[in-house]
Amino acid sequence: MFNIVERKFSIFGNMFFPQDLYIFVFGTLIILVSIVLFTAVFGRVWCGWTCPQTIFMELIFRRIEYLIEGDWTQQKKLNEGPNTDARAWKKLLKHALFLLVSCFISNIFLAYIIGVDELIKIITEPIEQHLGGFIAIVIFTLVFYSVFAFVREIVCTTICPYGRFQGVLLDDQSMCVAYNAQRGEPRGKRSKKSTEPKGDCVDCGLCVHVCPTGIDIRNGIQLECVNCTACIDACDAVMDKLGKPKRLIGFYSLGQVEGKKDFKKNYTRQNIYVAVLLVLCSAFLYFIFSRAPIDGSLLRAAGSTYQSQPDGRISNLYTIEVINKSGKAVPFELKSADKNFELKLVNKIDSLPKDGAAKLSFFLITDKKNIKTYKSKTAVQIWSQGEEVNTLKTTFICPPGAQ
Amino acid sequence: METVVQNSEGPVLPSKGKKRKWIYAKKPSGTLYNYRQIVGYGLLLFLFLVSFYQGKWKSIPDVQYCGA
Numbered sequence: 522m523f524n525i526v527e528r529k530f531s532i533f534g535n536m537f538f539p540q541d542l543y544i545f546v547f548g549t550l551i552i553l554v555s556i557v558l559f560t561a562v563f564g565r566v567w568c569g570w571t572c573p574q575t576i577f578m579e580l581i582f583r584r585i586e587y588l589i590e591g592d593w594t595q596q597k598k599l600n601e602g603p604n605t606d607a608r609a610w611k612k613l614l615k616h617a618l619f620l621l622v623s624c625f626i627s628n629i630f631l632a633y634i635i636g637v638d639e640l641i642k643i644i645t646e647p648i649e650q651h652l653g654g655f656i657a658i659v660i661f662t663l664v665f666y667s668v669f670a671f672v673r674e675i676v677c678t679t680i681c682p683y684g685r686f687q688g689v690l691l692d693d694q695s696m697c698v699a700y701n702a703q704r705g706e707p708r709g710k711r712s713k714k715s716t717e718p719k720g721d722c723v724d725c726g727l728c729v730h731v732c733p734t735g736i737d738i739r740n741g742i743q744l745e746c747v748n749c750t751a752c753i754d755a756c757d758a759v760m761d762k763l764g765k766p767k768r769l770i771g772f773y774s775l776g777q778v779e780g781k782k783d784f785k786k787n788y789t790r791q792n793i794y795v796a797v798l799l800v801l802c803s804a805f806l807y808f809i810f811s812r813a814p815i816d817g818s819l820l821r822a823a824g825s826t827y828q829s830q831p832d833g834r835i836s837n838l839y840t841i842e843v844i845n846k847s848g849k850a851v852p853f854e855l856k857s858a859d860k861n862f863e864l865k866l867v868n869k870i871d872s873l874p875k876d877g878a879a880k881l882s883f884f885l886i887t888d889k890k891n892i893k894t895y896k897s898k899t900a901v902q903i904w905s906q907g908e909e910v911n912t913l914k915t916t917f918i919c920p921p922g923a924q
Numbered sequence: 925m926e927t928v929v930q931n932s933e934g935p936v937l938p939s940k941g942k943k944r945k946w947i948y949a950k951k952p953s954g955t956l957y958n959y960r961q962i963v964g965y966g967l968l969l970f971l972f973l974v975s976f977y978q979g980k981w982k983s984i985p986d987v988q989y990c991g992a
Contacts, residue, residue, distance in 0.1 A: 569960070573971075576964040583949065593948035600946070632975040674947060727950070735947040754954025 538844060540816060547805040554801060556683075558794035560690040564697040568683065569749030574668075574676050579733060579749065581622060582669040589615045593730065619670045620662065627661030674734040678745045687744065693776035694787060698748045700728075700739045700770050703780055708739070721769050725759055728752035728770055738770055742778075813911040814847035815873065815903050820915075822882065827919040835892065835919045836865075836884040843881070843903065845873035851905050855883060858900035858912060861891045885917055892919050 537544070559567065569575055589611050590596045599608055632640045635654070643654040668676060677684055691697065705722035722739065729737045731751040736743050738752045756770040776784035822838040830836050845851060852872045857864040867882035885899065896916045903911040 570963050571967060573967075576967060579952075580961060580964040580968070587951050593950045597948050629972060629975045637976055675944075730950040731952050733947065733949045735945065735949075749952075750956040750960065751949075751952035751954075754952055754956050755950070758954060 538816075538846070540818075540844070541812070544805065544808045544812070547801055547808060551798065551801045551805060554794060554798045557690060558791065558798060560687065561692065561695055561794060562791055564691060564695045565684070565687055565746070565748040566696075568677060568747035569698075572677075572747075574681070575733075575747060575749065577626065577665075578669055578673060582619060583733075585618050585622070586615060589618075616670065620666050623665035623669065624658070624662040626665050627658050630661060631658060674745070677747050678734055684744055684747070691742075691775070692790065693779070693784070694774050694790070696772050696774055697742050697778075698738065698746060698750055698753060698770065699742055699773040699775070699778045701768070701773065701778060702739070703778075705739065705769050721760070721763075721765050723759065723763065727755040727759060731755045742775065812846060813903075814845070815843055815851065815853055815905060815910050816846055817841050817843040817903060817911060817913055819901060819913040821918070828884075830886060834886050834888055836886040837917050837919070838867075838882065838884055839901075839915065840880060840882050841901070841913070842878060843873065844878045845876060848875065850875050850877075853903055853905045853910075855881070856902045856904055857885060858902050862887045862899055862917070864901065887917065889922075892921050895920050 556567075586596065590599055599611065602608065628640060628644075631643075631654070639654075643651040643658070648655050672680075700722075704720060706720040707718075708722035708724045709717075709719050710723060711719060728739065729735075729752075731754070732738070733749060733751065734745040734747060736745045738746065753768070753770050753772075757767040760767050760769055774786075819839060819841045822840055825838050828836045828838065841855070843853065850872065854871060855864055855866065863886045865884045865886060867884070870879045870881055873879055885901075891897075896918055898914065899917050900912050900914045902909050903913070
């Protein structure tokens with residue numbers, strides 16, 4: 522759950538705070554390398570099979586369209602035909618359903634951002650109490666509706682940067698949806714009279730008709746292809762009827778399709794990516810498991826210098842904010858790491874609730890004879906249950922020879 | 925023969941003057957489409973169910989400051 526508004530992050534039951542940003546950096550790097558690795562090996566399978574845009578478009582919105590307006594030829598006829606009442610009703614029903622589904626999707630997405638409880642409040646309580654939330658839902662709904670009702674494949678072919686990256690991510694080893702031109706060409710309808718040798722492609726055009734981005738896969742690998750594999754299914758059905766082997770269009774690497782004689786499968790790039798990914802994952806896991814159960818930020822009290830104590834010793838005032846990341850209530854204690862410094866708490870707090878935090882003020886006190894420089898380096902330790910869990914560095918200021 | 929570049933005409937975008945051609949996609953069917961439906965609807969279900977997951981979510985308190 523990513524509650525961005527309140528800056529609370531819970532990933533698989535572990536609480537993360539904005540202070541854990543360095544872990545987040547490794548997390549995003551892992552995602553990035555995974556994308557690169559995945560694309561280098563499997564091509565754009567993500568686009569056609571798991572991308573939310575494709576799933577919503579092909580499995581929800583287009584299905585509604587097929588249900589109301591019929592298959593592609595009927596849709597075409599309806600749009601190009603006369604403006605009748607039946608057409609108006611169909612369009613009204615379709616767009617109403619599109620809006621409804623878009624509203625539902627925007628609610629789901631909002632639940633991820635603000636949490637389901639807050640979302641239910643927005644839905645059930647009067648609008649004026651949650652005007653911001655209501656406007657957000659309306660905007661999200663309209664965006665989703667316009668994307669799925671009108672923009673459609675332009676998102677994949679023009680807007681989405683991932684498709685543009687494929688030029689650099691794919692190489693002749695990557696698996697792609699491709700047409701086996703060597704087997705298919707010369708394409709053409711079969712006739713008993715003709716004795717010309719023909720390839721397996723009968724030029725039925727089904728692969729073009731099923732394509733949600735409107736390309737002809739036989740022209741080679743194209744930026745618009747999202748690897749949805751609809752053309753493979755369509756072509757396989759035809760090949761089946763003709764009694765020919767399947768996969769005239771299938772998963773091929775570019776090297777195979779181009780028919781390079783010296784083409785050999787080579788996994789060097791993939792192996793390097795895997796190595797990088799392993800290093801990143803190890804660092805990520807190390808940071809997660811080595812996260813101090815009690816974290817803190819230590820500062821000398823704002824605007825303060827040194828103080829002389831009644832007994833003649835010198836003190837500096839500090840504030841510390843401690844955050845409990847252990848996932849349970851814990852006792853804790855602050856100690857000075859340097860034996861020459863005594864730590865005296867101003868407000869005594871010795872335990873933290875689960876996921877709780879506390880602000881403490883304390884003095885570090887030392888004898889004048891221990892002061893050698895204006896700024897002495899020192900540290901404060903956080904102890905919990907007889908164990909040192911964190912050490913925070915700071916400086917102690919006092920000019921040598923101060924009165 | 926040298927290619928003649930006519931810069932005076934200004935840049936010509938490939939999409940210039942082209943009206944968008946609405947794509948009518950034929951309803952797909954087949955083995956891979958079936959697999960795709962399983963993957964797609966599975967992910968949709970996951971997306972939907974996880975949005976209701978509050979086991980840990982509810983227990984995330986506002987950061988509590990203890991003491992004065």
